[in-house]
Amino acid sequence: MDALATARNSSASPPVEHFDVLIVGAGISGVGSAYHLTTQSPGTSFVVLEAQESFGGTWLTHRYPGIRSDSDLHTFGYRFKPWTSAPIATAAEIRAYMGEVITENGLEKHIRYHHQISSASWSSTTNLWTIEAERTDTGEALTLTANFLWMCQGYYRHSEGYxxxxxxxxxxxxxxxxxxxxxxxxxxxxxxxxxxxxxxxxxxxxxxxxxxxxxxxxxxxxxxxxxxxxxxxxxxxxxxxxxxxxxxxxxxxxxxxxxxxxxxxxxxxxxxxxxxxxxxxxxxxxxxxxxxxxxxxxxxxxxxxxxxxxxxxxxxxxxxxxxxxxxxxxxxxxxxxxxxxxxxxxxxxxxxxxxxxxxGFNLNVLGDIAFEIDGAPLDFAETVTYRGMMFTGVPNMAWVFGYFRASWTLRTDLVADFVCRLLAHMKSKGARKVVPALRLQDSNMPLSSWIDPENFNPGYLMRDMHLLPKRGDKPEWQHSQDYWAEKDEFPAIDLDDAAFAYD
The missing domain is CATH 3.50.50.60 (FAD/NAD(P)-binding domain)
Structure with a gap:
């Protein structure tokens, strides 16, 4: 009976799936990042987990009358797919455009809907992220592992507004x-x-x-x-x-x-x-x-x-x-x-x-996911951001946080280029782990809030600024919000700089 019970329990628990990269979110950032991963890093195994019932992110969540972009679609659209209609588009038009990207590039097989992530734990023993999730349509609990975590879940809580x-x-x-x-x-x-x-x-x-x-x-x-x-x-x-x-x-x-x-x-x-x-x-x-x-x-x-x-x-x-x-x-x-x-x-x-x-909305810091590093809870407010897309002390993770004064998608493309280049660099070095770290010359660097409130201060940021990572006074350690500088700076990032600690 014991052997039979063990067999039943074993068959009831789904196997732990492993991926090279796990992308969180199938909104404008997640779909774009998936495209870049397939074209710039062919052969990389990856999955996109989306909590909602379909793709679209904000363009699926918001269904109020007249919903439309407040950025032009020539820049809010992806650089790799022409936008052919009026520059200010409805949510339905944007989702149709995203749907074409998914279909034309065979991304459907990588996206899993109704997958709500509850926790993500990093182990320095295995150099892996372990992700616990639930299928909200069936109640099934799932465990996945990944070498690299790519956070594309946006910056506000979809379940409730402010x-x-x-x-x-x-x-x-x-x-x-x-x-x-x-x-x-x-x-x-x-x-x-x-x-x-x-x-x-x-x-x-x-x-x-x-x-x-x-x-x-x-x-x-x-x-x-x-x-x-x-x-x-x-x-x-x-x-x-x-x-x-x-x-x-x-x-x-x-x-x-x-x-x-x-x-x-x-x-x-x-x-x-x-x-x-x-x-x-x-x-x-x-x-x-x-x-x-x-x-x-x-x-x-x-x-x-x-x-x-x-x-x-x-x-x-x-x-x-x-x-x-x-x-x-x-x-x-x-x-x-x-x-x-x-x-x-x-x-x-x-x-x-x-x-x-x-x-407005409630700021959402990395998807309300409970993060741990080697068993210790992670407080992102205690980290320092590396160019607004990685965090000191957090291994193998990138975050897409777009622009306030330019289209969000512009940074999706830039971050994707960087991540794909970083993954290739790690492979060439034989490294399984990369962690942003303050360098010797950064030891006495003054730290301040994620965004300078004298520069940009909407209510949704001011209310929850304490939840966000810190920034330094050097370009490497801040999100400049300047696309026109970053489009040249990102391709020139030295991946062997001491800001990156490899293992």
């Missing part, structure tokens, strides 16, 4: 909705809707629902910068008329946009007041010449341009909704919720049937 706790929320007789968990079949017809927040989500959502509801009000604590313009690239249209190939168009337009973004970003530091007036001028053109009072109160931030993300508003649709009277803006602070809506600190009230909390 909603502040306001007094009286429980008394509101209407419905409170966070865009990250938009309900199916929400009836907006004739309803009074208040959207709390003025970031990219609010700017996307409001024009999308303005024609459906009775009226929608954007309630903001303080103004945000927006850029307006046509949802088209004139150069791309011209090149298509000339029957230039899409591959050439993609590369030419991509370079043009990156050049213009670099110029604009640098100008926001060197001539911020001129840039401010240019941004406000775009809004004035949309709202009309008599809108100075509205712009002064509701659309003129107190901070320098680019200290927080600037959302692009295609065809000025948000401002057209405001100009047409379907939407309005209130700049005030919330005193408390009431049965009928919101009481503001000014004493004014906003009646509402539905309140949408477009108030």
């Amino acid at each position: 909603t502040p706790e306001w007094r009286g929320m429980e008394t509101f007789k209407g419905r409170i909705v966070h865009p990250q968990r938009w309900p199916d079949h929400l009836d907006l017809a004739g309803k009074k809707v208040v959207v709390i927040g003025s970031g990219a989500t609010a700017a996307t959502l409001i024009p999308a629902i303005a024609d459906q509801c009775g009226h929608v009000t954007m309630l903001q604590r303080s103004p945000t910068y927006f850029r307006t313009g046509r949802n088209a690239i004139e150069l791309a249209e011209t090149l298509r008329q000339l029957q230039v190939s899409e591959e050439w168009i993609h590369e030419i337009v991509r370079r043009k946009i990156l050049f213009e973004q670099d110029t604009f970003t640098r100008r926001s530091f060197t001539e911020p007041e001129i840039v401010r007036q240019e941004l406000l001028g775009g809004i004035r053109a949309a709202l009309g010449p008599d809108s100075d009072a509205v712009i002064g109160k509701h659309f003129t931030p107190s901070y320098r341009p680019w200290r927080q993300r600037i959302a692009f508003v295609p065809d000025a649709d948000l401002f057209q909704a405001i100009k047409g009277g379907k939407a309005s803006v209130v700049t005030d602070e919330i005193e408390r919720f009431t049965k009928e809506g919101i009481l503001l600190k000014s004493g004014k009230t906003l009646d509402a049937d539905i309140i949408v909390t477009a108030t």
Whole structure:
């Protein structure tokens, strides 16, 4: 009986699968990284574990009306696959594009959905990561091992968005909705809707629902910068008329946009007041010449341009909704919720049937996975970042964390190039382990927060900065957020530098 029971238990436990590389997440970063692994490191065994039911990441999680990119797809798209449609794309268009990448490159067989990772443990005895996961569709527990862990899970918690706790929320007789968990079949017809927040989500959502509801009000604590313009690239249209190939168009337009973004970003530091007036001028053109009072109160931030993300508003649709009277803006602070809506600190009230909390998300540090190094819990806040993609004391791991002032995917490509080069370098050295380590010349280096708040300070970072790794005052030990420098610096990284300890 004992032998029979042992046999049954053995057959019930699935074998431990091993891979050279395990990629966490099948969003824009995970799919891109998988592509680069197949093309730059052929023969590498790998698997992509995704907690959701399909690929897409943020473009699958968010299903609120009108969801679209706030970066152009010529740079948010991958460098290896031309984008052939309007630069600002819907979630459905982005997922269709990603689906083509998966199909065209045979990535389906590497991706496993409904796989939620609970823990990842590194052993210096075996030089392996052991990953514990659960199949959320079946409840099956799984164990996998990998030589290298590639974290592509994004930077926010997909299961829940961030909603502040306001007094009286429980008394509101209407419905409170966070865009990250938009309900199916929400009836907006004739309803009074208040959207709390003025970031990219609010700017996307409001024009999308303005024609459906009775009226929608954007309630903001303080103004945000927006850029307006046509949802088209004139150069791309011209090149298509000339029957230039899409591959050439993609590369030419991509370079043009990156050049213009670099110029604009640098100008926001060197001539911020001129840039401010240019941004406000775009809004004035949309709202009309008599809108100075509205712009002064509701659309003129107190901070320098680019200290927080600037959302692009295609065809000025948000401002057209405001100009047409379907939407309005209130700049005030919330005193408390009431049965009928919101009481503001000014004493004014906003009646509402539905309140949408477009108030951001909860920062997610490496997927809420419990990490251990040789049996000791890992606190990433105690590590120092190597160029925003590796961590001191953490072996065989890379992290994709994109750009705030440029498209996220640009860094996906750069990190992938680095990781594939690092894997090849390890193979040539016969090394099974690499750990970033501070060098002798870094011993007295001052450490500070992941991002300089004087440079960039959105709420979602400020709330949880204490969870993120530290940065140093040298280029190797910080995430510069400067794509235009990193595109040249990353290929030149010396993999035999003392910052890399091999075993």
